[in-house]
């Protein structure tokens with residue numbers, strides 16, 4: 001009764017969470033792709049080398065994410081060695097050094113966020129620039145800023161879809177500068193206008209790139225967020241090209257996020273300004289003592305917190321194109337050192353690359369679109385028919401039946417497997433399951449077969465509208481279960497035709 005009530009309340013596309021653990025998750029990338037969300041993580045370029053941790057760092061990035069942001073390799077302090085002297089080795093390895101060459105990013109079907117053109121306070125401005133401050137005129141400073149942005153953005157023009165133009169501009173402390181911005185070399189030379197220049201130069205260097213402002217401690221509104229709103233209103237009033245705001249979301253596990261709260265209200269205020277919004281650096285720190293959580297329950301709590309922030313991102317879609325975490329495994333995270341080892345274990349994979357509750361919660365939230373139960377499956381192209389099995393054998397063929405479909409061979413026991421996929425068992429032969437054959441052939445076929453837990457028996461389901469779903473085989477998840485022109489049930493490439501959509505009811 002209770003679960004039926006939840007089902008009704010949440011509608012057909014969303015389900016109540018239950019944490020289930022499975023050996024072999026399909027990967028967050030698959031589930032996020034099917035939801036139209038980009039999941040990303042900050043990476044350290046040298047760890048992507050195949051010899052690091054037996055390739056586990058690399059393979060977990062490729063398995064779970066469509067988007068990366070280099071954690072420091074695109075920062076001025078790393079790239080800008082002197083006037084006209086640049087270190088592009090890591091960025092070139094990622095993206096290719098020239099317009100016609102590719103790098104790891106394109107070769108792995110990834111996208112990349114650039115972070116950051118200006119990191120707005122002196123500690124993060126290249127030392128050589130500060131050392132020469134006395135001899136640099138404002139005019140020279142503007143030329144330096146222009147040259148830097150043109151050189152970096154121009155080199156990767158068309159390859160970096162999003163840039164953090166300015167990072168962490170607003171100071172956490174009261175001061176007399178406009179918008180309470182941080183003091184910095186750029187401010188001292190050019191005043192607040194340097195912020196405008198940076199966006200304008202970036203836009204000139206790559207007119208297609210989406211230009212962001214990125215900051216921390218603003219997710220819940222408040223004094224600092226208000227200064228960011230003021231800054232954005234000013235930039236917009238000056239017609240400066242700014243397209244989005246990155247909210248870093250470095251938070252503690254005690255911070256809770258619920259629909260309608262200050263986090264949601266703050267996101268809405270950005271969106272009301274016609275800006276895209278990204279969660280750019282999520283990590284959720286847990287209080288630690290002697291390298292262990294002070295409260296072991298915090299690992300579960302953290303899972304729910306990750307889920308709640310993913311829900312927030314999904315709620316504001318399509319204004320929220322991506323969610324990125326700052327790292328992805330507790331093996332490599334900036335949190336312990338940055339907090340003097342009082343906080344840690346902030347990411348979804350543990351230090352041995354094993355999924356934590358945070359990972360399972362996100363997997364479940366993204367992919368679990370239906371509750372377990374008995375369902376009929378009708379192609380949207382032929383809604384008065386439904387899928388059934390022909391015969392009682394454990395290896396029966398499948399076909400469409402016309403009518404009310406009240407027979408047990410025309411109804412399916414749908415089971416969430418916890419790994420991002422589902423099993424479909426005919427009610428009349430529950431020990432068997434829908435099984436795909438030759439999934440990569442131009443036309444794959446489908447029968448039932450004894451349930452042996454093979455990936456050919458696992459299916460990804462995604463919601464395409466009210467009670468309408470797309471069903472794909474795990475081993476070829478971009479393809480779909482479909483009805484062909486002669487009403488055979490097949491696996492084919494996805495075209496979003498009604499023959500490829502299923503009413504699950």
Ligand code: XIL
Nearest residue numbers: 071072115167168216248281326334
């Ligand atoms: C951090 C990196 O993770 C560290 O390795 C580096 O020492 C300092 O910077 N906000 C940001 C990121 O915008 O650039 C920071 O990254 C984390 C906080």
